[in-house]
Amino acid sequence: MTYCLGIMTRFGLVMASDSRTNAGYDQVNTTRKMHTFVMPGERVFIVLTSGSLSCTQSVLTLLRRDWDKGKGLASCPGLYDAARIIGETVRKVAQLDREALERDEYRFNVHLILGGQVKGEPPGVYLVYPQGNPLQATEDTPYLQIGETKYGRPILDRGIRFADTSLEEAAKYALLSIDSTMKSNVTVGPPIDLVAYSNDELNITRQRRFDGDDPAWTKLRTRWDQALRQAIARLPAIRFAPSPSAATAPQQESIQVVEPPPQQGDAPELQPQATETGPRRERPGRPTDRPQSSPVEG
Amino acid sequence: MTYCLGIMTRFGLVMASDSRTNAGYDQVNTTRKMHTFVMPGERVFIVLTSGSLSCTQSVLTLLRRDWDKGKGLASCPGLYDAARIIGETVRKVAQLDREALERDEYRFNVHLILGGQVKGEPPGVYLVYPQGNPLQATEDTPYLQIGETKYGRPILDRGIRFADTSLEEAAKYALLSIDSTMKSNVTVGPPIDLVAYSNDELNITRQRRFDGDDPAWTKLRTRWDQALRQAIARLPAIRFAPSPSAATAPQQESIQVVEPPPQQGDAPELQPQATETGPRRERPGRPTDRPQSSPVEG
Numbered sequence: 001m002t003y004c005l006g007i008m009t010r011f012g013l014v015m016a017s018d019s020r021t022n023a024g025y026d027q028v029n030t031t032r033k034m035h036t037f038v039m040p041g042e043r044v045f046i047v048l049t050s051g052s053l054s055c056t057q058s059v060l061t062l063l064r065r066d067w068d069k070g071k072g073l074a075s076c077p078g079l080y081d082a083a084r085i086i087g088e089t090v091r092k093v094a095q096l097d098r099e100a101l102e103r104d105e106y107r108f109n110v111h112l113i114l115g116g117q118v119k120g121e122p123p124g125v126y127l128v129y130p131q132g133n134p135l136q137a138t139e140d141t142p143y144l145q146i147g148e149t150k151y152g153r154p155i156l157d158r159g160i161r162f163a164d165t166s167l168e169e170a171a172k173y174a175l176l177s178i179d180s181t182m183k184s185n186v187t188v189g190p191p192i193d194l195v196a197y198s199n200d201e202l203n204i205t206r207q208r209r210f211d212g213d214d215p216a217w218t219k220l221r222t223r224w225d226q227a228l229r230q231a232i233a234r235l236p237a238i239r240f241a242p243s244p245s246a247a248t249a250p251q252q253e254s255i256q257v258v259e260p261p262p263q264q265g266d267a268p269e270l271q272p273q274a275t276e277t278g279p280r281r282e283r284p285g286r287p288t289d290r291p292q293s294s295p296v297e298g
Numbered sequence: 299m300t301y302c303l304g305i306m307t308r309f310g311l312v313m314a315s316d317s318r319t320n321a322g323y324d325q326v327n328t329t330r331k332m333h334t335f336v337m338p339g340e341r342v343f344i345v346l347t348s349g350s351l352s353c354t355q356s357v358l359t360l361l362r363r364d365w366d367k368g369k370g371l372a373s374c375p376g377l378y379d380a381a382r383i384i385g386e387t388v389r390k391v392a393q394l395d396r397e398a399l400e401r402d403e404y405r406f407n408v409h410l411i412l413g414g415q416v417k418g419e420p421p422g423v424y425l426v427y428p429q430g431n432p433l434q435a436t437e438d439t440p441y442l443q444i445g446e447t448k449y450g451r452p453i454l455d456r457g458i459r460f461a462d463t464s465l466e467e468a469a470k471y472a473l474l475s476i477d478s479t480m481k482s483n484v485t486v487g488p489p490i491d492l493v494a495y496s497n498d499e500l501n502i503t504r505q506r507r508f509d510g511d512d513p514a515w516t517k518l519r520t521r522w523d524q525a526l527r528q529a530i531a532r533l534p535a536i537r538f539a540p541s542p543s544a545a546t547a548p549q550q551e552s553i554q555v556v557e558p559p560p561q562q563g564d565a566p567e568l569q570p571q572a573t574e575t576g577p578r579r580e581r582p583g584r585p586t587d588r589p590q591s592s593p594v595e596g
Contacts, residue, residue: 150448154478158526171536171553180452194553196538201549206538208553216534216555223533228456231525236518238469240494240504251499255469255492255506257514 001187002147004033004048005156005174006115006125008137009165012198013115013123015046016174018147018182020189021053034193035060037073037116040203045073045082045116046195050147051109051130052101058093059086059110079124080134083114087132094130111146119202139163151184152177167196172220175210179221192217234260299485300445302331302346303454303472304413304423306435307463310496311413311421313344314472316445316480318487319351332491333358335371335414338501343371343380343414344493348445349407349428350399356391357384357408377422378432381412385430392428409444417500437461449482450475465494470518473508477519490515532558 004017017033031053037045047063049056063086066072072089076082090110098108110130117123125137127144137144142162145153159165159173171194181188190212195204210217237260243252302315315331329351335343345361347354361384364370370387374380388408396406408428415421423435425442435442440460443451457463457471469492479486488510493502508515535558541550 150482151452153482154449154452155526157481158523159530168536168538169530172530172533175536176530176533183455184448184451196536196553203549205549206551206553220534220555224529225456227529227533228453228526231522231529232457232467232470232474235470235474235521235525236514238466238473238494240466251501251503253504255494255504257518 001185002033002050003145003149003152003178003181003185003188004050004113004147005143005145005149005152005177006046006048006113006127006137007143007156007160007165007170007174008115008123008125008162009142009160009167009170010163011165011167011170012196012201013046013117013125014167014170014174015048015113015115015125015195015197016171016178017048017193018178018188019191019193020187022187028187030189030191032193034195036195036204037063037067038204039074041119042202043073043116043118044197044202044204045114046197046204047086048113048115048146050111052106055093055097055101055108055110056112058096059089059112062089062092076118078118078121079114079116079126080136082116082118083126083128083134083136086112086114086126086128087134090128090130091132094132113144113146115197117197117200117202123197123199148181148185148188152181155180167198171196175217175220176224179224190214190217236260299483300331300348301443301447301450301476301479301483301486302348302411302445303441303443303447303450303475304344304346304411304425304435305441305454305458305463305468305472306413306421306423306460307440307458307465307468308461309463309465309468310494310499311344311415311423312465312468312472313346313411313413313423313493313495314469314476315346315491316476316486317489317491318485320485326485328487328489330491332493334493334502335361335365336502337372339417340500341371341414341416342495342500342502343412344495344502345384346411346413346444348409350404353391353395353406353408354410356394357387357410360387360390374416376416376419377412377414377424378434380414380416381424381426381432381434384410384412384424384426385432388426388428389430392430411442411444413495415495415498415500421495421497446479446483446486450479453478465496469494473515473518474522477522488512488515534558 007014019030021031022028033049035047067074072085073082076085094108101108108130112128115125125144127135139162143156143160155177178192192210194208196206236257239256239258240253241256243254305312317328317330319329320326331347333345365372370383371380374383392406399406406428410426413423423442425433437460441454441458453475476490490508492506494504534555537554537556538551539554541552
């Protein structure tokens with residue numbers, strides 16, 4: 001699987017991608033899914049890919065071959081035309097490979113995200129579908145995702161606003177969105193490629209690859225995990241309390257949402273789940289020597 | 299669509315479900331998806347449903363008919379047997395309806411979650427698939443979901459631990475998980491049904507329905523949204539800084555992860571996104587009179 005996203009804000013673009021590819025469960029590899037085409041001062045394209053690696057490689061090979069000859073992305077008049085050229089290339093590869101794939105019950109599942117800018121136009125982000133048609137990010141829908149998109153979406157829905165979100169913030173949201181996805185799906189993994197493109201630069205000047213053991217990446221992930229737990233602990237707490245109708249139904253308790261007890265001051269390093277949100281119910285636990293149940297697969 | 303989940307911790311169970319049903323986009327209704335079968339002091343079953351409403355209704359009708367006669371769930375020896383009885387009932391309904399549905403290209407997509415306890419056994423949670431086979435929650439995988447499961451999963455993966463999570467905390471995580479799902483998918487919606495079941499009660503004593511305009515639900519959602527933004531603002535910030543190799547590549551900037559500037563003291567009510575995580579780059583914005591691009595569907 002894969003997770004890639006492109007964010008468009010008033011200040012520019014943030015493009016990010018993971019690097020894990022897998023064929024089934026036992027053939028897991030690392031492959032860069034971010035590809036850049038740059039003519040400084042003239043045009044910048046950042047292409048992110050998901051789907052069958054053999055097919056996305058073909059698309060990139062054909063795009064690069066034309067680019068090197070000054071054709072295709074190298075000479076198209078605008079970003080919409082670039083998205084259309086990518087779509088046409090997807091259709092070419094579909095013509096080459098789709099039938100043979102489908103005969104063996106594989107889907108032709110190539111998706112791409114194009115972000116970039118051509119001189120004289122504003123920057124933008126497009127998603128190109130396996131059928132070759134392009135979808136554009138808008139001010140109301142300022143980000144596009146491909147691959148394993150759902151786990152990392154809620155955080156983007158909360159945080160990304162075209163008019164307000166700075167490039168630095170967008171980069172942070174992109175990394176957190178990828179982190180949430182990695183947390184819930186093992187087929188999305190590092191290294192993480194990140195580009196922050198500022199309006200009208202017409203060059204790529206801010207690019208970083210975060211390896212899995214990159215201290216900055218680890219720090220961000222760890223702190224995010226701690227911050228989330230702390231945020232939850234500070235929310236109104238759930239409390240069970242004897243029901244007002246206790247006279248008629250003596251066993252009943254109501255479920256209440258109440259302010260949490262005051263917290264200790266902000267310790268710089270928080271222990272995960274160290275803060276209790278209410279009095280713990282000291283119910284008798286399940287015996288600890290209870291045999292473990294079976295996992296999902298054997 | 300639907301979102302239901304069952305959480306099992308050392309202290310008991312939390313079961314939660316939304317209430318939105320839809321057929322296409324224009325037939326959106328409210329239906330309770332939580333169904334309880336209680337024999338106080340003897341047995342408690344909480345059943346959550348997703349999939350074609352006509353089929354899940356049939357399953358529940360058949361289960362209730364047997365229950366009322368003292369058969370089926372009313373007399374089975376344990377929770378595993380209860381899951382098997384539900385699975386058998388799913389298979390009966392599949393025999394009645396599956397062929398006709400598939401002829402018109404509908405899928406037989408009934409999924410159920412069973413949580414509960416039979417006297418003399420520990421409580422547990424099962425997921426029953428459309429094929430009728432049951433999957434059990436374990437101490438390592440202490441929650442099960444059905445319906446639109448992905449948006450609400452990352453928060454559960456971070457927070458739910460069988461051995462540590464109190465019932466109150468689990469109830470809070472369940473509500474936040476549903477909130478994340480509602481934020482990203484309009485076909486999941488209130489009222490939210492919630493039950494917190496404490497080990498060995500063998501009765502349902504803590505049950506609440508949160509309507510969409512319930513002040514407690516609204517408060518929790520609003521505070522969670524604010525807390526998330528605040529948590530993100532307090533994370534290490536992304537900073538763009540001139541690259542160390544600036545002599546050779548004067549335009550390049552590095553992407554750094556740095557500590558955020560000190561925050562103002564904890565205001566009791568935070569303004570969403572009121573805190574900046576670093577100096578904003580005052581790049582020239584996109585002209586505000588740029589025409590809006592088209593949305594996804596017409």
